[in-house]
Amino acid sequence: MLAVADQPHVADPSLKGKLRRRFARQVERRPVRMRLDRAIVSFSFDDAPASAAVEGARLLEAAGVRGSYYVSVGLSDREGPMGRFAGEAEIAALAAKGHEIGCHTFTHLDCALADDARIERDIDCNFAALTSRGLKEPQTFAYPYGEVSNPSKRLLAKRFRALRGVHRGLIENGSDLNLMPGVGIEGENGEAIAGAWIDRAVARKAWLILFTHDVRQDPSPWGCTPQALERLIAKAKTAGCEILPVASALDRIEARA
Numbered sequence: 001m002l003a004v005a006d007q008p009h010v011a012d013p014s015l016k017g018k019l020r021r022r023f024a025r026q027v028e029r030r031p032v033r034m035r036l037d038r039a040i041v042s043f044s045f046d047d048a049p050a051s052a053a054v055e056g057a058r059l060l061e062a063a064g065v066r067g068s069y070y071v072s073v074g075l076s077d078r079e080g081p082m083g084r085f086a087g088e089a090e091i092a093a094l095a096a097k098g099h100e101i102g103c104h105t106f107t108h109l110d111c112a113l114a115d116d117a118r119i120e121r122d123i124d125c126n127f128a129a130l131t132s133r134g135l136k137e138p139q140t141f142a143y144p145y146g147e148v149s150n151p152s153k154r155l156l157a158k159r160f161r162a163l164r165g166v167h168r169g170l171i172e173n174g175s176d177l178n179l180m181p182g183v184g185i186e187g188e189n190g191e192a193i194a195g196a197w198i199d200r201a202v203a204r205k206a207w208l209i210l211f212t213h214d215v216r217q218d219p220s221p222w223g224c225t226p227q228a229l230e231r232l233i234a235k236a237k238t239a240g241c242e243i244l245p246v247a248s249a250l251d252r253i254e255a256r257a
């Protein structure tokens with residue numbers, strides 16, 4: 001059994017960490033070719049706390065849309081600062097309702113700090129745990145902590161259609177599918193920041209991936225309230241965005257390229 005990383009969620013704040021993140025964005029790029037008629041917004045949930053799997057999914061389903069859940073199976077049913085993480089039945093229920101089950105790392109391993117063999121073993125473990133439950137192999141990946149090194153980016157890019165970090169931005173023609181931006185619905189101004197990015201995506205007919213963690217009253221610093229999530233879903237719909245899970249957005253982009 002691989003040891004599960006300790007929460008909480010903080011990217012390496014040192015200069016070395018900052019430079020590593022900056023360099024990783026310049027290498028091993030896979031530029032997307034895309035042209036959209038209207039903006040796409042994807043709602044994603046990293047680590048899949050149970051509140052995101054239950055309350056977050058309920059809000060998306062009520063709006064007739066689905067989201068993406070980046071699961072670290074090693075966290076399943078554990079308690080953390082984001083509350084309990086979703087268990088086997090909750091993850092299966094998400095998949096049954098048409099939500100995307102994406103891959104984080106099994107142990108919430110920081111990919112910037114591990115060698116290739118360790119990362120491979122970890123991802124294999126996550127795939128095996130998901131497929132042994134009858135779930136499909138994940139097509140997309142979210143880097144835990146948004147952290148990646150040049151070698152781990154090269155390695156992981158081979159296994160997934162698209163991979164997401166936590167630096168803010170939009171996905172437009174030429175953006176890197178191996179390190180896509182994401183905008184967090186988290187922290188004090190999370191809803192306002194996410195809302196402003198929806199406006200930008202609409203204006204530029206771009207693809208925006210939002211992410212959060214727990215969805216509950218009194219959320220952790222990495223989560224949001226159900227009300228905030230509900231308002232953002234409504235805002236994206238009212239603005240005419242298409243709301244799609246990440247893998248479905250890739251299908252749409254490929255079909256329209």
Ligand SMILES: [Zn+2]
Pocket residue numbers: 009046047104108143144145
């Ligand atoms: Zn995570």
